Structure formats: C-alpha cells, structure tokens
Amino acid sequence: MQQPTLTVMIVDDHPLMRRGIRQLLALEPRLDVIAEANNGTEALAEARRLAPDIILLDLNMKGMSGLDTLKALRHEGISSRILIFTVSDARSDIDAMVDAGADGYLLKDSDPELLPGQILQAASGEKIFSEAVRDYLATRQHSASPFRQLTERERDVLQEVARGLSNKEIAAALHISEETVKVHIRNLLKKLDVRSRVAATVMWLENRHS
Numbered sequence: 001m002q003q004p005t006l007t008v009m010i011v012d013d014h015p016l017m018r019r020g021i022r023q024l025l026a027l028e029p030r031l032d033v034i035a036e037a038n039n040g041t042e043a044l045a046e047a048r049r050l051a052p053d054i055i056l057l058d059l060n061m062k063g064m065s066g067l068d069t070l071k072a073l074r075h076e077g078i079s080s081r082i083l084i085f086t087v088s089d090a091r092s093d094i095d096a097m098v099d100a101g102a103d104g105y106l107l108k109d110s111d112p113e114l115l116p117g118q119i120l121q122a123a124s125g126e127k128i129f130s131e132a133v134r135d136y137l138a139t140r141q142h143s144a145s146p147f148r149q150l151t152e153r154e155r156d157v158l159q160e161v162a163r164g165l166s167n168k169e170i171a172a173a174l175h176i177s178e179e180t181v182k183v184h185i186r187n188l189l190k191k192l193d194v195r196s197r198v199a200a201t202v203m204w205l206e207n208r209h210s
Contacts, residue, residue, distance in 0.1 A: 009035040011043040012058040028116035040064025059086035074101040074151045077180035101151040104128035157184040162201045
C-alpha cells in the first residue's frame with residue numbers, strides 16, 4: 001500500500017539553496033515540494049493558499065525575517081509543522097525561534113542526507129533538532145517554565161480561557177476567528193501535555209501564583 005505523500009514548502013531567499021533542497025527532497029518519494037517562497041510575505045500567502053504539511057524556513061532573509069515570518073504564521077493559526085533551516089547556531093536565535101513555536105531547528109551544515117528523514121520525523125509529531133541545538137536546549141530545559149514553549153498568541157488565548165471565556169468570546173476579544181481560537185487551544189493543550197481547558201487553566205493559575 002502506498003504511503004501518503006507529505007507536502008513541503010521551502011522558504012529561503014537564496015534560489016540555489018532552494019534548488020538544492022528541492023533536489024535532495026525529490027529523492028524521498030513520500031515528500032512532495034509543492035511551493036517555494038523567496039521571502040516571508042510570499043511564504044504567508046502560499047501557506048494560506050496551500051496549507052503544506054511542512055514548512056522549511058530560513059532564519060536570515062531580506063525584508064521579513066524568519067522570526068517575524070514564524071510569528072506571523074503562528075499568529076494566523078497556520079498548523080503546518082515549521083522547521084527552521086539556518087546557518088545560525090546562536091543561542092539567542094535558537095531561543096527566539098523555539099519560543100515562537102518552531103517545531104524544529106536544523107543547521108545547514110548538518111549532513112544533507114539526514115534532512116528527508118528529519119522532515120518525515122517532524123511530520124509524525126516529533127520535535128527535530130540538530131545535535132548541537134539539542135545539546136543546548138537540554139541545558140536550558142530544566143529551568144524553563146512549561147509556558148515558555150507557547151507562542152505569544154497561545155498565551156493570550158490561554159489567559160482568556162483561564163478567565164472562563166468561551167471560544168466565541170475569546171475570538172471577539174482577540175479579533176480572530178473562532179476556528180483560529182480552536183486551533184490555538186488544540187496546540188497549547190498538546191504543548192502543555194494536558195487534555196482539557198480546565199487542566200490548562202489550573203496549570204496556568206498554579207504557575208501564576210508559584
């Protein structure tokens with residue numbers, strides 16, 4: 001039985017890099033590159049239009065940075081798995097991208113043959129990091145608040161959930177659609193590893209007062 005194909009969008013402002021990634025991913029039959037974007041604005045438009053399973057996102061781009069692009073994608077409730085693919089191993093960059101909701105952080109100097117497999121792992125729900133990035137994250141993990149992994153918008157939604165607002169009321173308060181609220185709630189419950197709004201609220205209140 002044929003396995004389902006996963007759709008991929010490559011966001012990078014270097015045409016040669018995009019072509020190289022496309023050729024590499026073409027070797028994996030379960031991956032289908034359906035779009036390329038040269039900048040953050042294009043990436044947002046294509047993500048809305050095509051809803052790819054995976055977005056490979058460069059960090060340092062002209063105009064809208066990778067961080068701003070990631071925040072904008074998450075702000076809009078785009079549910080694609082977003083992997084940062086960059087040359088930067090700076091801790092500040094890793095912190096910023098992971099905290100903004102990236103599903104992985106891969107360095108461009110890693111073994112290229114690993115990339116297709118890493119994308120497949122990410123699609124199955126795993127967080128994927130290059131070895132050096134994983135080592136750094138392990139050192140910061142023990143002191144991190146459980147809410148650190150939530151995006152700014154997810155924290156906004158959780159705050160309103162904790163106040164007892166319904167999805168409809170949260171949508172009105174934050175000027176987003178009710179469907180987007182549902183996506184944010186689903187994502188934050190998964191990240192906090194709880195099953196209900198009540199459990200998330202209790203966790204939020206306990207951490208606020210600890």
